[in-house]
Amino acid sequence: MTNSSLVTRQSSLKMARAVFLKDWRGEWRVRAALNAIVLFAIAAPIALSFSVARQHLEPETQGGLLWAVLLFAALVGLSRAFVKEEESGTAHLLKLSCPPQAVMWGKAAFNLTLLVATQLAAVPIFMVLLGAKPFLPGALFLVLLLGDIGLAGVSTLLGAMAAQTRSRGALFAAIAIPVLLPLLVAAAEATAIAFGKPGSVAVPLQMLASYDAAMLAAAWMLFDFVWAP
Amino acid sequence: MSVPVADCQFADVAMLPSSRPPLTDNRPPTTDNSLQATRLGKRYGARVVFKNLDFAVSNGCVAAILGANGAGKSTLLRLSAGLLRPDAGEIKFRTAQNEISGGKLREICGLSAPDAPVYRELTCFENLEFFAQARGVDFSETALLLQLEKFALRARRHDLAGDLSSGLRARLQLAVATLHAPPLLLLDEPSANLDDAGRALLKRVLEEQRARGLALVATNDSRDLELCDARIEVR
Secondary structure, eight states: OOOTTTEEEOOHHHHHHHHHHHHHHHHHHHOHHHHHHHHHHHHHHHHHHHHTTTOOOOHHHHHHHHHHHHHHHHHHHTTHHHHHHHHHTTHHHHHHHSOHHHHHHHHHHHHHHHHHHHHHHHHHHHHHHHTOOOSSHHHHHHHHHHHHHHHHHHHHHHHHHHHTSSSTHHHHHHHHHHHHHHHHHHHHHHHHHHTTOSSOSHHHHHHHHHHHHHHHHHHHHHHHHHHOO | OOOOOOOOSSEEEEEOOOOOOOOSSOSOOOTTOEEEEEEEEEEETTEEEEEEEEEEEETTOEEEEEOOTTSSHHHHHHHHHTSSOOSEEEEEEEOSSOEEEGGGHHHHEEEEBTTBOOOTTSBHHHHHHHHHHHTTEEEOHHHHHHHHHHTTOGGGTTSBGGGSOHHHHHHHHHHHHHTTOOSEEEEESTTTTOOHHHHHHHHHHHHHHHHHSEEEEEOOOHHHHTTOSEEEEEO
16 A cells, blocks of 8 residues: 555645544534534523623623633533543544644644634624624634634643543643633733723733743643653 | 564563465565564553563564453553553664664554544544544545455445444454554454454455564454464463
């Protein structure tokens, strides 16, 4: 099977793409993580809208609630990318076949698209049910994107760590929340400003961008030690 | 082909009588290559699986790893694949040019084991395609179909691996393990779920492996022993 006319070398990017497509193919057929995240992200704003019925919420509260919903939706599903590999035993062949960096970027891209897909459903529902108005839609889009990148980067690194322990999902939440606190503070502040709170959105956006850069760099440097035996 | 009996405290490497047919592949084996373990030790917590394990398996040789349940046969395969780190000693794949050890072993080996399954939610073709791409090798569709055909899985190429019988899934694992023509092939209980035709396939796989490298076969099945040239006893 090594006929050179049939075989060409691939780049790391293509290997990461293979991991990404493999995860989406499998997820689309099983929908374990997708269903869990989307259901939570839709059910939580509905539950919140009932609990704060007829109350006027300030933009700060709306921003905080939106990111609380998105955080817990992420905690419900994002660790699945690695937990599933460990539970089904496929992690052995994945470790054997694919370089760690390709696994990391492929899984991070999968987590990112999972978050974006979730938010496409959850954010409009949240805004309608909780009366949040996007005064700065461009800034809101940017906050969500930067927040998703940070969430995806952190959950990829910590998900790989947690998946190799016995408690898996529970440990993922326990170690992810403290690490994600700076992201939550900055994202909630930027979202509040996008929802109408007076102030400059530039500072929290810069914080988010810096956080993302730091977390992606940490994931890039540490993932080999976490994933490789 | 020689299998030196090294300073074995907990393992014996010995030649088995063999009546295997001539190699089907015309390429001569690269006789310089070998897998060598030196004072290898592994423990899980306080439990010592084995220690001071020494062996060497040369190119062109298929060695059976024998031992009672829990003796460490699968652990030895994982150490050989670079999926586990030894607690003592070392295991290396020596070539004429260099020595490969640790995580680098992963790049040169193929593994088929009951607890290292393929993706059940992917089809047979998608599994082969993914593992080829993950190794950085872009096989043509024709090449992947040929590999499926070799393992009598071409007609089932669109079936999910999870929908296959355990025997067909074992064939798919063998197809994945040998897709990139690894110089080191590691098989754990390879004929456990195979029928007669599957065992004939396994025999062919091992004949081809002799031509391009070496193989370790962890087994307690006497039928597998007939396919092997040497044995490593772990106790």
